[in-house]
Amino acid sequence: MNTKKSMLVWFRNNLRTEDNITLARAVEQDAPLIPLFIFDEKRDCGSASRLWLYHALKSFERELFRLGTRLIFLKGDSRIILARLASETGAKALYWDRSYEPYQKEQDQLIQKDLEGWGIRCESFNDTLLFDPAQIRTRQGTPFKVFTAFWNHCTSLPEPMLPVRAPQRLSGPAKWPQSKRLEDFGLRDKARWSNKVEAFWEPGNVDVRKNWRKFLKEKLENYSHDRDRPALEGTSRLSPYLHFGEISVRSIWHEMRQYMVQHRRAGIFREAETFLRQIVWREFAHYFLFHFPETIEHPFRKEFEKFHWKKNSALLCAWRKGKTGYPIVDAGMRELWATGWMHNRVRMIVASFLVKDLLQPWQEGAQWFLETLVDADVANNVFGWQWTAGCGADAAPYFRIFNPILQGEKFDSRGDYVRRWVPELSKLPDRFIHKPWQASPEILAKAGIRLGKDYPDPVVDHHQARNRALFNYARMKK
Ligand SMILES: Cc1cc2nc3c(=O)[nH]c(=O)nc-3n(C[C@H](O)[C@H](O)[C@H](O)COP(=O)(O)OP(=O)(O)OC[C@H]3O[C@@H](n4cnc5c(N)ncnc54)[C@H](O)[C@@H]3O)c2cc1C
Secondary structure, three states, X not given: OEOOOOEEEXXXXXXXXXXXXXXXXXXXXXXXXXXXXXXXXXXXXXXXXXXXXXXXXXXXXXXXXXXXXXXXXXXXXXXXXHHHHHHHHXXXXXXXXXXOOHHHHHHHHHHHHHHHHOOOEEEEEOOOOOOOHXXXXXXXXXXXXXXXXXXXXXXXXXXXXXXXXXXXXXXXXXXXXXXXXXXXXXXXOOOOHHHHHHHOOOOOHHHHHHHHHHHHHHHHHHHHHHOOXXXXXXXXXXXXXXXXXXXXXXXXXXXXXXXXXHOOOHHHHHHHHHHHHHHHHHHHHHHHXXXXXXXXXXXXXXXXXXXXXXXXXXXXXXXXXXXXXXXXXXXXXXXXXXXXXXXXXXXXXXXXXXXXXXXXXXXXXHHHHHHHOOOXXXXXXXXXXXXXXXXXXXXXXXXXXXXXXXXXXXXXXXXXXXXXXXXXXXXXXXXXXXXXXXOOHHHHHHOOOOEOOOEOOOOOOHHHHHHHHHHHHXXXXX
Protein backbone atom coordinates (compact mmCIF):
# COMPACT_ATOMS: atom_id res chain seq x y z
CA MET A 1 0.00 0.00 0.00
CA ASN A 2 1.33 3.40 -0.97
CA THR A 3 0.53 6.62 0.87
CA LYS A 4 2.27 9.03 -1.52
CA LYS A 5 0.14 11.39 -3.65
CA SER A 6 -1.25 9.46 -6.58
CA MET A 7 -1.28 10.09 -10.32
CA LEU A 8 -4.12 9.53 -12.77
CA VAL A 9 -3.20 7.64 -15.92
CA TRP A 10 -5.95 7.98 -18.47
CA PHE A 11 -5.93 5.34 -21.23
CA ARG A 12 -7.85 5.98 -24.42
CA ASN A 13 -6.62 4.57 -27.69
CA ASN A 14 -3.64 2.58 -26.43
CA LEU A 15 -4.89 -0.37 -24.47
CA ARG A 16 -1.59 -2.14 -23.82
CA THR A 17 1.24 -2.14 -21.29
CA GLU A 18 4.01 -3.00 -23.79
CA ASP A 19 5.58 0.07 -25.43
CA ASN A 20 3.20 2.45 -23.74
CA ILE A 21 5.14 5.68 -23.21
CA THR A 22 2.33 7.26 -21.22
CA LEU A 23 2.47 4.41 -18.72
CA ALA A 24 6.28 4.19 -18.75
CA ARG A 25 6.65 7.91 -17.99
CA ALA A 26 4.07 7.68 -15.22
CA VAL A 27 5.95 4.77 -13.64
CA GLU A 28 9.14 6.88 -13.58
CA GLN A 29 7.40 9.35 -11.27
CA ASP A 30 7.43 6.80 -8.45
CA ALA A 31 3.88 7.55 -7.34
CA PRO A 32 0.86 5.29 -6.87
CA LEU A 33 -0.93 5.10 -10.20
CA ILE A 34 -4.66 5.12 -10.84
CA PRO A 35 -5.16 3.65 -14.33
CA LEU A 36 -8.53 4.63 -15.75
CA PHE A 37 -10.73 4.43 -18.80
CA ILE A 38 -13.69 6.75 -19.44
CA PHE A 39 -16.55 5.70 -21.67
CA ASP A 40 -17.94 8.95 -23.04
CA GLU A 41 -21.22 8.38 -24.85
CA LYS A 42 -20.71 11.56 -26.85
CA ARG A 43 -17.74 9.78 -28.37
CA ASP A 44 -19.59 6.52 -28.83
CA CYS A 45 -18.46 4.30 -31.67
CA GLY A 46 -20.27 1.89 -34.02
CA SER A 47 -21.65 -1.49 -33.02
CA ALA A 48 -18.73 -3.60 -34.22
CA SER A 49 -16.20 -1.25 -32.64
CA ARG A 50 -18.05 -1.33 -29.34
CA LEU A 51 -17.77 -5.06 -29.26
CA TRP A 52 -14.07 -4.87 -30.02
CA LEU A 53 -13.61 -2.23 -27.34
CA TYR A 54 -15.24 -4.54 -24.82
CA HIS A 55 -12.71 -7.30 -25.50
CA ALA A 56 -9.77 -4.92 -25.69
CA LEU A 57 -10.68 -3.46 -22.31
CA LYS A 58 -11.24 -6.86 -20.78
CA SER A 59 -7.85 -8.03 -21.93
CA PHE A 60 -6.18 -4.80 -20.80
CA GLU A 61 -7.80 -5.07 -17.39
CA ARG A 62 -6.39 -8.61 -17.08
CA GLU A 63 -2.95 -7.38 -18.07
CA LEU A 64 -3.03 -4.66 -15.41
CA PHE A 65 -4.26 -7.16 -12.88
CA ARG A 66 -1.23 -9.35 -13.61
CA LEU A 67 0.95 -6.33 -12.84
CA GLY A 68 -0.73 -6.00 -9.46
CA THR A 69 -3.16 -3.20 -10.17
CA ARG A 70 -6.63 -2.36 -11.47
CA LEU A 71 -8.35 -0.45 -14.25
CA ILE A 72 -10.97 2.02 -13.07
CA PHE A 73 -14.00 2.25 -15.39
CA LEU A 74 -15.94 5.51 -15.53
CA LYS A 75 -18.77 6.69 -17.71
CA GLY A 76 -19.75 10.20 -18.79
CA ASP A 77 -18.25 13.47 -19.93
CA SER A 78 -14.45 13.17 -19.55
CA ARG A 79 -14.03 16.78 -18.51
CA ILE A 80 -16.54 16.52 -15.66
CA ILE A 81 -15.32 13.10 -14.59
CA LEU A 82 -11.65 14.04 -14.47
CA ALA A 83 -12.38 17.20 -12.47
CA ARG A 84 -14.32 15.13 -9.94
CA LEU A 85 -11.73 12.39 -9.81
CA ALA A 86 -8.84 14.80 -9.34
CA SER A 87 -10.56 16.36 -6.38
CA GLU A 88 -11.69 13.01 -4.90
CA THR A 89 -8.24 11.39 -5.10
CA GLY A 90 -6.09 14.49 -4.47
CA ALA A 91 -3.98 13.37 -7.45
CA LYS A 92 -0.89 15.40 -8.22
CA ALA A 93 -0.79 14.71 -11.97
CA LEU A 94 -2.73 13.44 -14.96
CA TYR A 95 -0.97 11.62 -17.80
CA TRP A 96 -2.75 10.54 -20.96
CA ASP A 97 -2.13 9.27 -24.45
CA ARG A 98 -2.63 12.04 -26.96
CA SER A 99 -5.49 11.83 -29.42
CA TYR A 100 -5.32 13.58 -32.76
CA GLU A 101 -9.03 13.46 -33.53
CA PRO A 102 -10.72 16.89 -33.70
CA TYR A 103 -13.25 16.46 -30.89
CA GLN A 104 -10.78 14.94 -28.45
CA LYS A 105 -8.08 17.48 -29.26
CA GLU A 106 -10.38 20.34 -28.28
CA GLN A 107 -11.61 18.61 -25.17
CA ASP A 108 -8.10 17.78 -24.04
CA GLN A 109 -7.14 21.44 -24.11
CA LEU A 110 -10.07 22.28 -21.84
CA ILE A 111 -9.23 19.45 -19.44
CA GLN A 112 -5.61 20.54 -19.25
CA LYS A 113 -6.66 24.14 -18.56
CA ASP A 114 -9.05 23.05 -15.77
CA LEU A 115 -6.62 20.75 -14.01
CA GLU A 116 -3.56 22.94 -14.32
CA GLY A 117 -5.67 25.74 -12.86
CA TRP A 118 -5.99 23.58 -9.75
CA GLY A 119 -2.25 22.90 -9.62
CA ILE A 120 -2.43 19.41 -11.15
CA ARG A 121 0.34 18.65 -13.62
CA CYS A 122 -0.91 17.44 -17.00
CA GLU A 123 1.19 15.66 -19.60
CA SER A 124 0.24 13.85 -22.74
CA PHE A 125 2.28 11.48 -24.90
CA ASN A 126 2.16 10.19 -28.44
CA ASP A 127 1.43 6.47 -28.28
CA THR A 128 -0.72 6.29 -31.41
CA LEU A 129 1.51 7.37 -34.27
CA LEU A 130 5.12 7.03 -35.38
CA PHE A 131 5.59 10.78 -35.51
CA ASP A 132 3.82 13.68 -33.88
CA PRO A 133 1.76 15.33 -36.66
CA ALA A 134 2.31 18.79 -35.21
CA GLN A 135 6.06 18.41 -35.82
CA ILE A 136 5.87 17.46 -39.49
CA ARG A 137 5.73 20.17 -42.14
CA THR A 138 7.04 20.93 -45.59
CA ARG A 139 10.02 23.28 -46.04
CA GLN A 140 7.51 26.09 -46.52
CA GLY A 141 6.01 25.32 -43.12
CA THR A 142 2.71 24.02 -44.55
CA PRO A 143 1.20 20.56 -43.99
CA PHE A 144 2.01 17.86 -46.55
CA LYS A 145 -0.81 17.10 -48.95
CA VAL A 146 0.82 14.48 -51.15
CA PHE A 147 1.54 11.01 -49.85
CA THR A 148 4.86 10.41 -51.66
CA ALA A 149 6.32 13.66 -50.32
CA PHE A 150 5.06 12.74 -46.84
CA TRP A 151 6.57 9.25 -47.11
CA ASN A 152 9.94 10.65 -48.33
CA HIS A 153 9.95 13.11 -45.48
CA CYS A 154 9.06 10.54 -42.81
CA THR A 155 11.66 8.06 -44.01
CA SER A 156 14.34 10.79 -43.95
CA LEU A 157 13.65 11.59 -40.29
CA PRO A 158 15.45 9.87 -37.41
CA GLU A 159 13.78 6.51 -36.74
CA PRO A 160 10.72 6.58 -34.45
CA MET A 161 11.49 6.03 -30.79
CA LEU A 162 12.45 2.47 -29.85
CA PRO A 163 9.70 0.57 -28.04
CA VAL A 164 9.81 0.47 -24.26
CA ARG A 165 9.18 -2.64 -22.15
CA ALA A 166 6.04 -3.17 -20.10
CA PRO A 167 6.51 -2.35 -16.41
CA GLN A 168 7.17 -5.32 -14.12
CA ARG A 169 4.81 -4.21 -11.41
CA LEU A 170 2.46 -1.28 -10.77
CA SER A 171 1.52 0.11 -7.41
CA GLY A 172 -1.90 1.57 -6.63
CA PRO A 173 -3.18 4.10 -4.11
CA ALA A 174 -4.12 3.37 -0.49
CA LYS A 175 -7.73 4.11 -1.37
CA TRP A 176 -9.16 3.42 -4.81
CA PRO A 177 -11.87 5.64 -6.31
CA GLN A 178 -15.18 4.03 -7.16
CA SER A 179 -15.35 2.18 -10.43
CA LYS A 180 -18.14 0.94 -12.65
CA ARG A 181 -17.97 -2.55 -14.10
CA LEU A 182 -17.00 -2.92 -17.74
CA GLU A 183 -20.34 -4.66 -18.28
CA ASP A 184 -22.12 -1.44 -17.21
CA PHE A 185 -21.04 0.25 -20.47
CA GLY A 186 -23.38 -2.01 -22.46
CA LEU A 187 -20.73 -2.56 -25.13
CA ARG A 188 -21.55 -6.20 -25.59
CA ASP A 189 -25.26 -6.19 -25.99
CA LYS A 190 -26.34 -9.78 -26.59
CA ALA A 191 -29.05 -8.77 -29.02
CA ARG A 192 -26.75 -6.86 -31.35
CA TRP A 193 -25.94 -8.19 -34.81
CA SER A 194 -22.29 -7.41 -34.20
CA ASN A 195 -21.84 -10.27 -31.71
CA LYS A 196 -21.49 -12.70 -34.58
CA VAL A 197 -18.20 -11.10 -35.59
CA GLU A 198 -16.66 -12.69 -32.49
CA ALA A 199 -16.55 -15.93 -34.45
CA PHE A 200 -14.03 -14.37 -36.86
CA TRP A 201 -11.71 -12.56 -34.49
CA GLU A 202 -9.83 -12.97 -31.27
CA PRO A 203 -9.52 -9.48 -29.86
CA GLY A 204 -6.90 -9.08 -27.14
CA ASN A 205 -3.23 -8.37 -27.53
CA VAL A 206 -1.94 -11.84 -26.66
CA ASP A 207 -3.26 -13.10 -29.98
CA VAL A 208 -2.20 -10.14 -32.00
CA ARG A 209 1.51 -10.66 -31.42
CA LYS A 210 1.15 -14.28 -32.47
CA ASN A 211 -0.72 -13.23 -35.62
CA TRP A 212 1.80 -10.55 -36.42
CA ARG A 213 4.75 -12.98 -36.22
CA LYS A 214 2.84 -15.47 -38.35
CA PHE A 215 2.28 -12.75 -40.93
CA LEU A 216 6.02 -11.93 -40.99
CA LYS A 217 6.99 -15.56 -41.33
CA GLU A 218 4.37 -16.79 -43.75
CA LYS A 219 2.74 -13.90 -45.60
CA LEU A 220 5.18 -11.04 -46.00
CA GLU A 221 7.04 -12.74 -48.81
CA ASN A 222 4.05 -12.39 -51.16
CA TYR A 223 2.48 -9.31 -49.63
CA SER A 224 2.50 -6.99 -52.65
CA HIS A 225 0.74 -9.58 -54.82
CA ASP A 226 -1.57 -11.16 -52.27
CA ARG A 227 -2.65 -7.90 -50.63
CA ASP A 228 -4.87 -7.22 -53.63
CA ARG A 229 -6.48 -10.68 -53.72
CA PRO A 230 -9.49 -10.67 -51.39
CA ALA A 231 -9.86 -14.47 -51.52
CA LEU A 232 -6.43 -14.88 -49.94
CA GLU A 233 -5.52 -13.97 -46.39
CA GLY A 234 -2.61 -11.95 -47.69
CA THR A 235 -2.67 -8.95 -45.35
CA SER A 236 -1.83 -8.61 -41.68
CA ARG A 237 -5.36 -7.92 -40.38
CA LEU A 238 -3.79 -5.67 -37.79
CA SER A 239 -6.16 -2.75 -38.35
CA PRO A 240 -8.52 -3.21 -35.36
CA TYR A 241 -5.59 -3.93 -33.02
CA LEU A 242 -3.81 -0.82 -34.25
CA HIS A 243 -6.95 1.24 -33.86
CA PHE A 244 -7.34 0.32 -30.20
CA GLY A 245 -3.60 0.35 -29.62
CA GLU A 246 -3.49 -3.28 -28.54
CA ILE A 247 -0.26 -3.41 -30.49
CA SER A 248 2.09 -0.47 -30.84
CA VAL A 249 2.76 0.96 -34.27
CA ARG A 250 6.34 1.70 -33.18
CA SER A 251 6.87 -2.01 -32.41
CA ILE A 252 5.49 -2.93 -35.83
CA TRP A 253 7.83 -0.45 -37.49
CA HIS A 254 10.95 -1.59 -35.65
CA GLU A 255 10.21 -5.28 -35.90
CA MET A 256 9.78 -4.90 -39.62
CA ARG A 257 13.03 -2.96 -39.90
CA GLN A 258 14.79 -5.69 -37.95
CA TYR A 259 13.25 -8.34 -40.16
CA MET A 260 14.59 -6.50 -43.21
CA VAL A 261 18.11 -6.57 -41.74
CA GLN A 262 17.90 -10.24 -40.77
CA HIS A 263 16.54 -11.35 -44.15
CA ARG A 264 18.67 -9.26 -46.45
CA ARG A 265 17.14 -10.12 -49.78
CA ALA A 266 15.92 -7.69 -52.41
CA GLY A 267 12.56 -9.50 -52.51
CA ILE A 268 11.91 -9.21 -48.80
CA PHE A 269 13.14 -5.64 -48.78
CA ARG A 270 10.58 -4.71 -51.43
CA GLU A 271 7.74 -6.50 -49.68
CA ALA A 272 8.63 -4.99 -46.31
CA GLU A 273 8.74 -1.54 -47.82
CA THR A 274 5.32 -2.03 -49.42
CA PHE A 275 3.99 -2.99 -46.00
CA LEU A 276 5.63 -0.03 -44.26
CA ARG A 277 4.07 2.25 -46.85
CA GLN A 278 0.64 1.05 -45.69
CA ILE A 279 1.61 1.87 -42.13
CA VAL A 280 2.59 5.34 -43.35
CA TRP A 281 -0.77 5.69 -45.17
CA ARG A 282 -2.31 5.24 -41.74
CA GLU A 283 0.05 7.87 -40.43
CA PHE A 284 -0.84 10.21 -43.31
CA ALA A 285 -4.58 9.80 -42.72
CA HIS A 286 -4.19 10.77 -39.04
CA TYR A 287 -1.80 13.56 -39.92
CA PHE A 288 -4.28 14.86 -42.43
CA LEU A 289 -7.22 14.91 -40.06
CA PHE A 290 -5.05 16.66 -37.49
CA HIS A 291 -4.18 19.48 -39.91
CA PHE A 292 -7.53 19.59 -41.73
CA PRO A 293 -10.12 18.71 -39.06
CA GLU A 294 -12.99 19.97 -41.21
CA THR A 295 -12.48 16.99 -43.57
CA ILE A 296 -14.24 14.83 -41.02
CA GLU A 297 -17.47 16.00 -42.69
CA HIS A 298 -16.50 18.19 -45.62
CA PRO A 299 -14.61 17.35 -48.79
CA PHE A 300 -11.00 18.51 -48.78
CA ARG A 301 -11.45 19.76 -52.34
CA LYS A 302 -14.02 22.46 -51.79
CA GLU A 303 -15.57 22.28 -55.28
CA PHE A 304 -17.06 18.91 -54.28
CA GLU A 305 -19.43 20.73 -51.91
CA LYS A 306 -21.39 21.53 -55.09
CA PHE A 307 -21.48 17.94 -56.37
CA HIS A 308 -24.98 16.79 -57.36
CA TRP A 309 -25.65 13.63 -55.40
CA LYS A 310 -28.89 11.78 -56.10
CA LYS A 311 -29.90 10.60 -52.66
CA ASN A 312 -31.89 7.40 -52.88
CA SER A 313 -32.60 5.31 -49.81
CA ALA A 314 -33.52 2.17 -51.79
CA LEU A 315 -30.14 2.17 -53.55
CA LEU A 316 -28.32 2.86 -50.29
CA CYS A 317 -30.17 -0.03 -48.69
CA ALA A 318 -29.32 -2.41 -51.57
CA TRP A 319 -25.66 -1.44 -51.20
CA ARG A 320 -25.65 -1.96 -47.43
CA LYS A 321 -27.30 -5.35 -47.73
CA GLY A 322 -25.06 -6.58 -50.53
CA LYS A 323 -27.92 -6.76 -53.03
CA THR A 324 -26.75 -4.55 -55.88
CA GLY A 325 -26.49 -7.33 -58.45
CA TYR A 326 -22.72 -6.72 -58.82
CA PRO A 327 -21.13 -9.81 -57.25
CA ILE A 328 -17.84 -8.28 -56.07
CA VAL A 329 -19.68 -5.36 -54.44
CA ASP A 330 -22.20 -7.67 -52.80
CA ALA A 331 -19.49 -10.04 -51.59
CA GLY A 332 -17.66 -7.14 -49.92
CA MET A 333 -20.75 -5.75 -48.24
CA ARG A 334 -21.73 -9.20 -46.99
CA GLU A 335 -18.21 -9.91 -45.73
CA LEU A 336 -18.46 -6.65 -43.80
CA TRP A 337 -21.83 -7.56 -42.30
CA ALA A 338 -20.71 -11.05 -41.34
CA THR A 339 -17.23 -10.32 -40.01
CA GLY A 340 -16.97 -6.59 -39.28
CA TRP A 341 -14.09 -6.30 -41.74
CA MET A 342 -13.57 -5.93 -45.47
CA HIS A 343 -10.53 -6.34 -47.63
CA ASN A 344 -8.87 -3.05 -48.68
CA ARG A 345 -9.21 -3.64 -52.43
CA VAL A 346 -12.90 -4.40 -51.96
CA ARG A 347 -13.37 -1.34 -49.72
CA MET A 348 -12.20 0.74 -52.69
CA ILE A 349 -14.53 -1.10 -55.09
CA VAL A 350 -17.65 -0.80 -52.92
CA ALA A 351 -16.89 2.82 -52.06
CA SER A 352 -16.40 3.76 -55.70
CA PHE A 353 -19.63 1.95 -56.58
CA LEU A 354 -21.62 3.84 -53.95
CA VAL A 355 -20.34 7.32 -54.78
CA LYS A 356 -19.90 7.03 -58.54
CA ASP A 357 -22.28 4.35 -59.84
CA LEU A 358 -25.04 5.08 -57.34
CA LEU A 359 -24.26 8.78 -56.78
CA GLN A 360 -24.80 8.52 -53.04
CA PRO A 361 -22.83 10.93 -50.82
CA TRP A 362 -19.54 9.52 -49.51
CA GLN A 363 -20.59 10.55 -46.01
CA GLU A 364 -23.37 7.91 -46.10
CA GLY A 365 -20.87 5.20 -46.91
CA ALA A 366 -18.41 6.43 -44.29
CA GLN A 367 -21.18 6.35 -41.70
CA TRP A 368 -22.07 2.76 -42.54
CA PHE A 369 -18.43 1.71 -42.33
CA LEU A 370 -18.09 3.40 -38.94
CA GLU A 371 -21.09 1.44 -37.72
CA THR A 372 -20.02 -1.94 -39.05
CA LEU A 373 -16.21 -2.14 -39.15
CA VAL A 374 -14.31 -3.60 -36.21
CA ASP A 375 -11.42 -1.37 -37.26
CA ALA A 376 -13.65 1.73 -37.68
CA ASP A 377 -11.27 4.61 -37.41
CA VAL A 378 -12.39 8.15 -38.14
CA ALA A 379 -9.10 9.26 -39.71
CA ASN A 380 -8.53 6.20 -41.93
CA ASN A 381 -12.17 5.98 -42.85
CA VAL A 382 -12.70 9.59 -43.88
CA PHE A 383 -9.40 9.51 -45.74
CA GLY A 384 -10.32 6.28 -47.58
CA TRP A 385 -13.74 7.59 -48.57
CA GLN A 386 -12.51 10.96 -49.75
CA TRP A 387 -9.68 9.30 -51.63
CA THR A 388 -12.13 7.06 -53.48
CA ALA A 389 -14.66 9.81 -54.07
CA GLY A 390 -11.91 11.93 -55.64
CA CYS A 391 -12.46 14.81 -53.23
CA GLY A 392 -9.63 14.12 -50.78
CA ALA A 393 -5.93 14.88 -50.63
CA ASP A 394 -3.81 13.06 -53.18
CA ALA A 395 -7.02 11.31 -54.17
CA ALA A 396 -7.73 9.04 -57.11
CA PRO A 397 -8.82 11.34 -59.98
CA TYR A 398 -12.61 11.44 -60.16
CA PHE A 399 -12.71 10.16 -63.73
CA ARG A 400 -10.94 6.91 -62.70
CA ILE A 401 -14.16 5.07 -62.02
CA PHE A 402 -13.71 1.48 -60.87
CA ASN A 403 -15.43 -1.01 -63.13
CA PRO A 404 -16.81 -3.63 -60.70
CA ILE A 405 -16.74 -6.36 -63.33
CA LEU A 406 -13.14 -5.80 -64.41
CA GLN A 407 -12.02 -5.32 -60.81
CA GLY A 408 -13.64 -8.62 -59.91
CA GLU A 409 -12.10 -10.41 -62.90
CA LYS A 410 -8.67 -9.01 -62.15
CA PHE A 411 -8.48 -9.49 -58.40
CA ASP A 412 -10.83 -12.45 -57.89
CA SER A 413 -10.29 -14.16 -61.22
CA ARG A 414 -11.67 -17.55 -60.18
CA GLY A 415 -14.47 -16.02 -58.20
CA ASP A 416 -13.46 -17.70 -54.92
CA TYR A 417 -14.18 -14.57 -52.90
CA VAL A 418 -17.59 -14.06 -54.52
CA ARG A 419 -18.52 -17.71 -54.05
CA ARG A 420 -17.66 -17.51 -50.38
CA TRP A 421 -19.82 -14.49 -49.60
CA VAL A 422 -22.51 -14.79 -52.27
CA PRO A 423 -23.21 -18.52 -52.10
CA GLU A 424 -26.26 -18.31 -54.36
CA LEU A 425 -23.81 -17.74 -57.24
CA SER A 426 -21.45 -20.52 -56.25
CA LYS A 427 -22.36 -22.85 -59.11
CA LEU A 428 -21.87 -20.29 -61.86
CA PRO A 429 -18.92 -20.92 -64.18
CA ASP A 430 -15.90 -18.63 -63.58
CA ARG A 431 -16.48 -16.62 -66.71
CA PHE A 432 -19.89 -15.39 -65.50
CA ILE A 433 -19.19 -15.13 -61.81
CA HIS A 434 -18.67 -11.35 -62.01
CA LYS A 435 -21.46 -10.76 -64.57
CA PRO A 436 -24.26 -13.29 -64.03
CA TRP A 437 -26.64 -11.29 -66.24
CA GLN A 438 -24.55 -12.28 -69.27
CA ALA A 439 -25.04 -15.99 -68.66
CA SER A 440 -27.61 -17.72 -70.88
CA PRO A 441 -30.90 -18.94 -69.32
CA GLU A 442 -29.57 -22.53 -69.60
CA ILE A 443 -26.36 -21.74 -67.72
CA LEU A 444 -28.31 -19.86 -65.06
CA ALA A 445 -30.78 -22.71 -64.70
CA LYS A 446 -27.94 -25.23 -64.39
CA ALA A 447 -26.38 -23.08 -61.64
CA GLY A 448 -29.77 -22.93 -59.89
CA ILE A 449 -30.17 -19.17 -60.26
CA ARG A 450 -33.27 -17.22 -61.19
CA LEU A 451 -31.96 -13.71 -61.77
CA GLY A 452 -34.15 -11.16 -60.08
CA LYS A 453 -35.34 -13.82 -57.62
CA ASP A 454 -32.40 -15.74 -56.13
CA TYR A 455 -29.95 -12.98 -56.92
CA PRO A 456 -30.84 -9.40 -57.92
CA ASP A 457 -30.56 -7.90 -61.37
CA PRO A 458 -27.96 -5.11 -61.41
CA VAL A 459 -29.44 -2.01 -59.73
CA VAL A 460 -27.79 0.19 -62.37
CA ASP A 461 -26.04 -0.35 -65.67
CA HIS A 462 -22.38 0.36 -64.97
CA HIS A 463 -21.67 2.01 -68.32
CA GLN A 464 -24.64 4.33 -68.08
CA ALA A 465 -23.86 5.04 -64.43
CA ARG A 466 -20.28 5.88 -65.34
CA ASN A 467 -21.41 8.39 -67.97
CA ARG A 468 -23.86 9.94 -65.54
CA ALA A 469 -21.13 10.30 -62.90
CA LEU A 470 -18.78 11.94 -65.41
CA PHE A 471 -21.57 14.28 -66.51
CA ASN A 472 -22.19 15.31 -62.89
CA TYR A 473 -18.47 15.81 -62.40
CA ALA A 474 -18.27 18.08 -65.46
CA ARG A 475 -21.31 20.02 -64.20
CA MET A 476 -19.64 20.55 -60.83
CA LYS A 477 -16.46 21.85 -62.49
CA LYS A 478 -18.34 24.52 -64.49
C1 LIG B 1 -13.30 3.51 -48.16
C2 LIG B 1 -12.25 3.03 -47.18
C3 LIG B 1 -12.50 3.07 -45.82
C4 LIG B 1 -11.53 2.63 -44.91
N1 LIG B 1 -11.81 2.67 -43.56
C5 LIG B 1 -10.87 2.28 -42.67
C6 LIG B 1 -11.13 2.31 -41.27
O1 LIG B 1 -12.20 2.73 -40.80
N2 LIG B 1 -10.17 1.86 -40.44
C7 LIG B 1 -8.96 1.40 -40.90
O2 LIG B 1 -8.10 1.00 -40.08
N3 LIG B 1 -8.69 1.39 -42.21
C8 LIG B 1 -9.59 1.79 -43.11
N4 LIG B 1 -9.31 1.75 -44.45
C9 LIG B 1 -7.94 1.37 -44.89
C10 LIG B 1 -7.69 -0.12 -45.17
O3 LIG B 1 -8.70 -0.65 -45.95
C11 LIG B 1 -7.55 -0.96 -43.89
O4 LIG B 1 -6.67 -0.35 -42.99
C12 LIG B 1 -6.98 -2.35 -44.25
O5 LIG B 1 -7.85 -3.00 -45.12
C13 LIG B 1 -6.80 -3.15 -42.99
O6 LIG B 1 -6.40 -4.45 -43.29
P1 LIG B 1 -5.00 -5.01 -42.81
O7 LIG B 1 -4.76 -4.65 -41.39
O8 LIG B 1 -4.95 -6.44 -43.16
O9 LIG B 1 -4.00 -4.17 -43.73
P2 LIG B 1 -2.48 -4.40 -44.13
O10 LIG B 1 -2.42 -4.41 -45.61
O11 LIG B 1 -1.88 -5.53 -43.43
O12 LIG B 1 -1.80 -3.03 -43.67
C14 LIG B 1 -1.22 -2.85 -42.38
C15 LIG B 1 -1.82 -1.65 -41.70
O13 LIG B 1 -1.58 -0.47 -42.47
C16 LIG B 1 -2.70 0.43 -42.34
N5 LIG B 1 -3.30 0.63 -43.67
C17 LIG B 1 -3.32 -0.23 -44.71
N6 LIG B 1 -3.93 0.34 -45.78
C18 LIG B 1 -4.31 1.57 -45.39
C19 LIG B 1 -4.99 2.65 -46.03
N7 LIG B 1 -5.39 2.57 -47.31
N8 LIG B 1 -5.25 3.77 -45.32
C20 LIG B 1 -4.84 3.89 -44.03
N9 LIG B 1 -4.18 2.90 -43.37
C21 LIG B 1 -3.92 1.76 -44.04
C22 LIG B 1 -3.71 -0.24 -41.42
O14 LIG B 1 -3.52 0.24 -40.11
C23 LIG B 1 -3.34 -1.71 -41.55
O15 LIG B 1 -3.71 -2.46 -40.42
C24 LIG B 1 -10.27 2.17 -45.38
C25 LIG B 1 -10.03 2.14 -46.76
C26 LIG B 1 -11.01 2.55 -47.65
C27 LIG B 1 -10.72 2.50 -49.13
